[in-house]
Amino acid sequence: MASVAAKPLHLPAATTAELSSLAPYSTAASVSFSSARSQSSFLGLRLALPLKTPCFRKRTEGRGLRIEAAAAARPTVLVAEKLGDAGLELLRGFANVDCSYNLAPEELCAKISLCDALIVRSGTKVTREVFEAAKGRLKVVGRAGVGIDNVDLQAATEHGCLVVNAPTANTVAAAEHGIALLASMARNVAQADASMKAGKWQRNKYVGVSLVGKTLAVMGFGKVGSEVARRAKGLGMHVIAHDPYAPADRARAIGVELVSFDEAISAADFISLHMPLTPSTAKLFNDETFAKVKKGVRIINVARGGVIDEDALVRALDDGTVAQAALDVFTVEPPPKDSKLVMHEKVTVTPHLGASTVEAQEGVAIEIAEAVIGALKGELAATAVNAPMVPAEVLSELAPYVILAEKLGRLAVQLVAGGSGIKGVKVVYKSARDPDDLDTRILRAMITKGIIEPISSVFVNIVNADYTAKQRGLRISEERIFHDDTPEIPLDSIQVQLSNVESKFASALSDAGDIRVEGRVKDGIPHLTLVGSFSVDVSLEGNLILCRQVDQPGMIGHVGRILGNQNVNINFMSVGRTAPRKHAIMAIGVDEEPDKETLKEIGEIPAIEEFVFLGL
Numbered sequence: 128m129a130s131v132a133a134k135p136l137h138l139p140a141a142t143t144a145e146l147s148s149l150a151p152y153s154t155a156a157s158v159s160f161s162s163a164r165s166q167s168s169f170l171g172l173r174l175a176l177p178l179k180t181p182c183f184r185k186r187t188e189g190r191g192l193r194i195e196a197a198a199a200a201r202p203t204v205l206v207a208e209k210l211g212d213a214g215l216e217l218l219r220g221f222a223n224v225d226c227s228y229n230l231a232p233e234e235l236c237a238k239i240s241l242c243d244a245l246i247v248r249s250g251t252k253v254t255r256e257v258f259e260a261a262k263g264r265l266k267v268v269g270r271a272g273v274g275i276d277n278v279d280l281q282a283a284t285e286h287g288c289l290v291v292n293a294p295t296a297n298t299v300a301a302a303e304h305g306i307a308l309l310a311s312m313a314r315n316v317a318q319a320d321a322s323m324k325a326g327k328w329q330r331n332k333y334v335g336v337s338l339v340g341k342t343l344a345v346m347g348f349g350k351v352g353s354e355v356a357r358r359a360k361g362l363g364m365h366v367i368a369h370d371p372y373a374p375a376d377r378a379r380a381i382g383v384e385l386v387s388f389d390e391a392i393s394a395a396d397f398i399s400l401h402m403p404l405t406p407s408t409a410k411l412f413n414d415e416t417f418a419k420v421k422k423g424v425r426i427i428n429v430a431r432g433g434v435i436d437e438d439a440l441v442r443a444l445d446d447g448t449v450a451q452a453a454l455d456v457f458t459v460e461p462p463p464k465d466s467k468l469v470m471h472e473k474v475t476v477t478p479h480l481g482a483s484t485v486e487a488q489e490g491v492a493i494e495i496a497e498a499v500i501g502a503l504k505g506e507l508a509a510t511a512v513n514a515p516m517v518p519a520e521v522l523s524e525l526a527p528y529v530i531l532a533e534k535l536g537r538l539a540v541q542l543v544a545g546g547s548g549i550k551g552v553k554v555v556y557k558s559a560r561d562p563d564d565l566d567t568r569i570l571r572a573m574i575t576k577g578i579i580e581p582i583s584s585v586f587v588n589i590v591n592a593d594y595t596a597k598q599r600g601l602r603i604s605e606e607r608i609f610h611d612d613t614p615e616i617p618l619d620s621i622q623v624q625l626s627n628v629e630s631k632f633a634s635a636l637s638d639a640g641d642i643r644v645e646g647r648v649k650d651g652i653p654h655l656t657l658v659g660s661f662s663v664d665v666s667l668e669g670n671l672i673l674c675r676q677v678d679q680p681g682m683i684g685h686v687g688r689i690l691g692n693q694n695v696n697i698n699f700m701s702v703g704r705t706a707p708r709k710h711a712i713m714a715i716g717v718d719e720e721p722d723k724e725t726l727k728e729i730g731e732i733p734a735i736e737e738f739v740f741l742g743l
């Protein structure tokens with residue numbers, strides 16, 4: 128293989144396509160492309176650049192290109208429920224913040240198309256209608272808390288909208304509230320308080336039960352459940368837990384035994400609920416379940432109202448199966464004023480106060496503001512709910528491979544002859560890493576983006592890549608090949624194969640008849656290294672002309688002259704051949720897009736057998 132560098136390499140610069148993709152948006156800050164590129168590329172520029180007025184100036188800085196928004200336009204964040212001041216302050220430093228609380232569903236739908244981000248707590252239903260009404264502008268929904276059962280995740284994913292939550296800042300508050308309800312229920316604090324305020328002194332009526340030595344079953348041994356368990360042990364309780372997905376050693380470490388569902392509910396004097404509301408936990412506590420509990424059990428729920436069949440609970444309270452219940456959450460919030468459950472004398476209630484401490488709300492507000500700002504900047508949030516969580520260090524290591532992956536997808540799809548329809552995509556990663564040490568989800572998403580975006584109006588990002596591929600009937604399979612090299616480098620090469628398609632450039636077909644392109648990262652720059660069965664070596668910047676020719680002297684000069692005459696700048700040229708004087712492939716990287724006449728002239732060179740122009 129001969130490789131001729133016609134010009135020194137440039138670091139990746141924003142292409143014409145990228146610049147034009149910025150057009151419908153303006154931005155709060157600047158987006159810069161340097162050798163490693165900004166993380167905005169991972170989620171797609173449209174996620175990073177949310178606003179409307181296009182007003183960019185280009186200026187070269189060192190070896191990269193920087194694009195800055197000349198307009199002072201900023202993204203808009205709609206805060207639909209009360210959020211702590213510290214979080215609001217952070218948001219205001221970056222975006223226009225509209226705090227509009229208690230919006231009716233139609234008011235939310237009316238506002239949302241003007242917003243780039245929406246922040247809610249548990250009181251706002253973010254339905255499919257909201258995503259549809261957003262008309263593609265909404266880039267991120269931030270749930271200032273843990274439970275995301277009020278957000279239609281499927282609709283968010285289909286619309287390429289990232290959902291992030293604040294999963295840790297209210298854990299202790301919720302656990303403390305669970306313990307507060309446990310203790311106050313056992314000692315009838317709320318009932319006795321109401322009675323005294325009604326002028327009564329009922330010491331005999333409000334005899335309670337002790338906690339020490341009693342068995343508490345923690346149902347759902349996650350963040351809140353394990354904190355409740357820890358505290359209950361401090362109160363001298365015997366704690367068991369049921370959680371089908373919790374590791375036994377985590378439970379053992381705090382002296383808690385993990386048991387089956389039936390064992391837990393039949394042994395417990397107190398049952399505390401801490402699982403999420405999902406299709407499999409909805410109404411998990413029902414008539415059938417209450418039939419198995421120890422008679423006179425007491426139940427605490429600071430998880431979600433929907434995990435209990437509330438009518439069944441009223442029946443169980445009425446017949447004494449359940450002695451008392453303490454509830455912070457309800458199937459419908461707020462519950463109806465005449466709710467039998469809320470009004471039941473054996474029930475202690477609070478209006479979803481689990482997360483409502485000053486400390487927790489400050490923490491949640493900061494956690495969600497940071498996640499939303501990060502997402503608007505195009506970074507992958509560590510608390511993403513509907514996208515793969517890729518740690519920052521992994522992202523930065525994979526940055527050039529992410530660009531390579533998208534470009535290979537873009538190249539491969541442009542080699543398909545119209546009408547042949549792509550079905551199967553195979554990606555082969557060659558790496559010295561153990562498969563567990565190489566997270567390819569983001570690479571797969573970017574290949575999908577590269578394949579789908581040039582042939583459709585769909586905007587693909589890491590959130591909706593798998594969904595969009597499935598929608599289009601695109602099957603993407605991945606294969607790892609072990610490469611005997613240093614595992615310091617995450618990948619040796621990425622190969623993209625499109626099966627069962629015809630190519631407009633027959634030389635791109637492998638012996639098996641698949642379109643095949645392979646690339647590597649060299650000095651941080653993505654390179655194309657294989658087309659069909661031909662080795663080449665060309666940096667993936669700007670545009671590419673691929674020619675198959677009879678290998679003979681003067682070809683490089685001939686094509687170079689035609690391009691030069693039209694003032695088309697060549698940034699790289701590489702020739703790969705099967706054998707001297709047989710067939711060769713010439714890959715030419717060009718900064719500008721040659722006009723049709725120029726391309727025709729190249730095609731008319733007698734030794735050129737086929738050629739194709741590819742925009743990257």
Ligand SMILES: NC(=O)c1ccc[n+]([C@@H]2O[C@H](COP(=O)([O-])OP(=O)(O)OC[C@H]3O[C@@H](n4cnc5c(N)ncnc54)[C@H](O)[C@@H]3O)[C@@H](O)[C@H]2O)c1
Binds near residue numbers: 401430456479482
């Ligand atoms: N009342 C409040 O204000 C308040 C505050 C915080 C959290 N919450 C709610 O508490 C719940 C727990 O929050 P978290 O932060 O601990 O979440 P988490 O994800 O850390 O823990 C949930 C646990 O439930 C387990 N689980 C799932 N399905 C289960 C099942 N069928 N049976 C038993 N366990 C199951 C999971 O394995 C996980 O360990 C959530 O519903 C959350 O919305 C309420």
Ligand SMILES: O=C(O)[C@H](O)COP(=O)(O)O
Binds near residue numbers: 249275
């Ligand atoms: O899931 C949660 O984080 C809690 O239920 C808190 O909800 P809230 O933010 O509406 O108080």
